[in-house]
Amino acid sequence: MESSNSTDSRSDGAELQRILLVTGLSGAGKSTTLGVLEDLGWETIDNFPVRLLERLVTNPDQQSDTVRGPLAIGFDSRTRGFVPADIIAQLKDLTGRDDLSVSFMFIDCADAELERRYNETRRRHPMTQGRPLLDGIGAERELLEPLRRWADIVVDTSNLSANDLQNHVRDLFEKRDDGAMTLTVSSFGFARGMPPLADLVFDMRFLDNPHWVEGLRELTGQDAPVGEHVQKDPAFAAAFDQIHDLLLTLLPRYQAQGKSYVHVAFGCTGGRHRSVFTAERMAQGLRDAGFSPTVRHRNLGSRAADEIERGKRQGN
Incomplete structure (x- = not known):
C-alpha cells in the first residue's frame, strides 16, 4: 500500500x-x-x-x-x-x-x-x-x-x-519524512524456505559451495576466507556485475513509481556462505552508488547441517 x-x-x-x-x-x-x-x-x-x-x-x-x-x-x-x-x-x-x-x-x-x-x-x-x-x-x-x-x-x-x-x-x-525509498538487502537459505516478502530474489547456488571445503564449513560469508573462495569461482564476477547493473537500472525506476520499500534477497542452500557474502558485497556496491541499504541475514545464526547440504552438491 x-x-x-x-x-x-x-x-x-x-x-x-x-x-x-x-x-x-x-x-x-x-x-x-x-x-x-x-x-x-x-x-x-x-x-x-x-x-x-x-x-x-x-x-x-x-x-x-x-x-x-x-x-x-x-x-x-x-x-x-x-x-x-x-x-x-x-x-x-x-x-x-x-x-x-x-x-x-x-x-x-x-x-x-x-x-x-x-x-x-x-x-x-x-x-x-x-x-x-x-x-x-x-x-x-x-x-x-x-x-x-x-x-x-x-x-x-x-x-x-x-x-x-x-x-x-x-x-x-513506517513514516519516512525524507520521502526516500527504504532498501533492504538480505541473505537466506533455500533449505529453510523462500523469503515471502522479497521483491527480487537471486539464487547463488550456481557458485562453488564453501561448505565442502575443509576449514570453511564453520565460517560464514562474513569471514574473509569464505569471501576469497566465492570470488575465485569463475562465474562470480560476471554474475555479480550483471546483477549490480540490473539493480542500478531497476531501483531508480521503483522509486519513481512511488515504491517506498524494496527488498532484494540472495539465497544459497544453507544461507550462511555464498548468499551472505554476495549480500554484503552488493550492499556495499549499492552504497557506493548512493543508496543506503539495510542488510539482514536470515539464517546466519543457523549451524550448517550436513543433512541440509548432503545430496545437494550437484548443481549447487
Whole structure:
C-alpha cells in the first residue's frame, strides 16, 4: 500500500486524520499488527465495539487546531455487534468524510497454518463451539469473506513468521519524512524456505559451495576466507556485475513509481556462505552508488547441517 507512507491532506491544506481498521481470521496476526503500529506511534484500540465507531471519531466541528495522530482500530468475530454488512456500511460513511483518510486491512492465513498454530498454543478457537477446529475456522472465514473482499490491504501470514509480519507492517506504515525509498538487502537459505516478502530474489547456488571445503564449513560469508573462495569461482564476477547493473537500472525506476520499500534477497542452500557474502558485497556496491541499504541475514545464526547440504552438491 504505497499511500500509507504519504501524508494525506484536504483541499484546504489541513491534514486528514488517518484511520486504519484491522480485522482478520483469529490467529492470523491481528494483535501482532496492532503492536507494531503502536510502536510506530499509532494510537491503537483492539476489540472495539464496531457500533461505537462513528462516536469514536471526533466530529470535525469539535476538533482543535492540533493535528490528531493516526488511529488503528482492531476488531474480529468476537467483537460485540460484529455484523459484516453493518460494518461495511459504517466504513463507507467514514470514507465519505473529508476530514478522514480511512484504510481497511485484512489479516488472512491458510486453514492448515491456523490449525497448526491453534494446536501448538492449545488455544480455543472462538467459533468452534464444540465442533472440530477446522469447522470453526471455516465458519469464521465464511463470515469474514465480505470484509476481505472490501479491504484495500490484505496480508496473508500463512508463510510469515511473527518477525516477518512485524517487518512487513513496518514497511507498510513506517513514516519516512525524507520521502526516500527504504532498501533492504538480505541473505537466506533455500533449505529453510523462500523469503515471502522479497521483491527480487537471486539464487547463488550456481557458485562453488564453501561448505565442502575443509576449514570453511564453520565460517560464514562474513569471514574473509569464505569471501576469497566465492570470488575465485569463475562465474562470480560476471554474475555479480550483471546483477549490480540490473539493480542500478531497476531501483531508480521503483522509486519513481512511488515504491517506498524494496527488498532484494540472495539465497544459497544453507544461507550462511555464498548468499551472505554476495549480500554484503552488493550492499556495499549499492552504497557506493548512493543508496543506503539495510542488510539482514536470515539464517546466519543457523549451524550448517550436513543433512541440509548432503545430496545437494550437484548443481549447487
